[in-house]
Amino acid sequence: MRADVQPGDVLSALPEHPPAMPGGEDEWGRIFDDVRSIIFPGLTHWQSPGFFGYFPANGSWPAVLGDLLSTGLGVQGMLWQTGPAMTELETRMLDWMARLSGLPERFLSSGPGGGVIQGTASEATLVAMVAARHRLRVGQPQIDPRTLVAYTSTQAHSSVLKATRIAGIEHLRLVPTDARHALDPDALGRLIERDVANGLVPFYCCATAGTTGSGAFDPIDQIANIRNSMAPHAWLHVDAAWAGSAAVCPEHRGFLEGVEQADSYCTNPHKWLLTNFDCDLFYVADRAMLIDALSVTPEYLRNAASDSGAVIDYRDWQAPLGRRFRALKLWFVVRHYGRAGLQAHIRQHIAWARWFEDRVLSDPRFELAAPRSLSLVCLRLAGDRDADTRALLEAANASGQVLLTHTSLPDAQGRDRYTIRVAIGGTGNTFQSVQQLWGVLASLADADTGVR
């Protein structure tokens, strides 16, 4: 499952120079031979039943068909004019997904807000930050950009830090987390208070709904309240890249409490909703501010439809200019599975994760490193045994039957502890593969650690 290659193996199997002549009629046989003999063994197989690493990269045949149609059509939808159906299908799909996920009205296209497909949540985090800065500077044009401060938790995704690097934001506060690894709102309040006292200007806060490390949910409502009272001009972005897919099930929407106060929200169907990478749904409450931050119109992009103001030009909602027809794959997925099918997809994974959690809880050799979150289970060997936990993960991956990745989570004493993440949710995962995973971990714990 994990690629069985050393650095440079694949590179050295590929000719150093490109071919001078067309391949001819036998070339495709050789190409597919090379795919099988060079590429396949060199890949880590994300769609394998035994893949439980990172967060999953979902796929499904309806999505593959949609992507194939998109590639074949070869339409570049930077403007409404360059592909009206691409723009309008995307608008409709974003509205569909908002309704399926119980998102507040403010994110629907029928009001001042609306949604767009970004490539990744990293891009959503970035453009939200750029819009946040723009909004602040529209209100306070003379503000020194060096005084702007962004906030997120210590458990937030690395893309928030990366976005500050790209946007040129000098201050990012990583707010401490509570025992459940969720942002501590009191700590956020204290940091904002200190910054404001020092003449700095809070302008952006990214709350995470389902952290990468442990699936923790920052308390959006409490964060919003603090923002409202202490830094009312700051933009609140909610990153639900992974967990947002679970909101298609009404019983799993609790983490959205307060999202109606957020300025933007994103979630990735490519992680857990049967839609191939890349597909991030990014919603804003006030599209005018986003568009105003990113719109640049040279003569060669002007056209009557855009000038009329009656259409959406999605290039103004994202960092790149060009864009693929990604709404097709989402349309195919929703029509094929329907609300009920998407819910069943999510619910089965959560049920398997519950089963896995029960195994961990009932086996004294293991302990949970964090409360199970939806379909993510974080565990370690019981006691102070980081090196053994690491060896266990490495042995499990070396078995070739499963692929797991790790993180670091603080324990009750605040010490960072090596943690195995079991991220169920791949389209290829089955109950059998989850059982097999438990079997691998349990038997390795027997063999390698001597614990009975």
Added chain:
Amino acid sequence: MRADVQPGDVLSALPEHPPAMPGGEDEWGRIFDDVRSIIFPGLTHWQSPGFFGYFPANGSWPAVLGDLLSTGLGVQGMLWQTGPAMTELETRMLDWMARLSGLPERFLSSGPGGGVIQGTASEATLVAMVAARHRLRVGQPQIDPRTLVAYTSTQAHSSVLKATRIAGIEHLRLVPTDARHALDPDALGRLIERDVANGLVPFYCCATAGTTGSGAFDPIDQIANIRNSMAPHAWLHVDAAWAGSAAVCPEHRGFLEGVEQADSYCTNPHKWLLTNFDCDLFYVADRAMLIDALSVTPEYLRNAASDSGAVIDYRDWQAPLGRRFRALKLWFVVRHYGRAGLQAHIRQHIAWARWFEDRVLSDPRFELAAPRSLSLVCLRLAGDRDADTRALLEAANASGQVLLTHTSLPDAQGRDRYTIRVAIGGTGNTFQSVQQLWGVLASLADADTGVR
């Protein structure tokens, strides 16, 4: 060819609410019916033989196959570890393309430089700008970011301005152009001199090799010399998004003179080299500076291969974290067509553009608005007749036989003039469709303008 729909037509043909239940076995018939009846008529058909708008979005069946395989594999290659063959095939393809295009050694992966696939040239422009700022601030940590100045020409792509908005750069100088619409190096020198005298700090210059408006080539060598003497710490990026594909032909590489002094370079095979969108090749001379600017490593992304320093993690070369397996389609294209096939693709389009240019030059009703550049011909009706030229373009598009777009180019008196762009280079274009285009324009000029 151009979508025959009004704003809202497609949206209103799509249900407001997503389906509750799975589509069932008849759904796919309905889906494809809807694709044909709602989507197809609502698209502007970029792959049509008569499409000559913007710059082309190339496609080919080898690229479609490669993209399909990428989608089916569903591998997410953020790290070497998460798809070693994806990373190493990409490295090899970037080297192949550099060799095919006669790029300098400094951009090959065997030295301190190297290449990566970005989604679009806009992203390349942005990350180059972020790396440029980082390099400057490594050398001068105390510099006030508000003093940084970027430079590009008035004819440069809008993505340069957009990148400054995203990166938070306050000053962008749009350098005047010469009679051929290329950046005037003397004017650049004067602007830099004035800015430095005012305490500002030049940090980034984007030279365009093949502008969007008219295909003009900024003099990279002269720009580099000015940079070297007046602002040696500034980063020189070369945006050859469209024209770079022509460099597969040795006789069309003249525009690369001086590129060996550039810090970065990009070109889009998705524009003119038979590779479906998105595929931008971005090269840097010093990969360490780019990686240092963008690398953020949380625990959950750490792994032995990355820690060893022996591998490339392409997430550190781009704004997003996740990435698709885009090298596959490029590999398939190069193996199928070979150097000779790619050259033939470029040369036939340039030959057709020469034929079209001859028609314009031999017809007194028309005039060139700029010298033909490779396969791009810019024209207008002779004399001071902007409104007629605009009406001509609109009538041509209304014919349904062709699709053209426009720009604005200054004439010899410096007045902005409405200009029709004829961008040959679509995979679907044929000599017949180019002849048809001339027939449409010539007959409309007869009918609408009364000129004989």
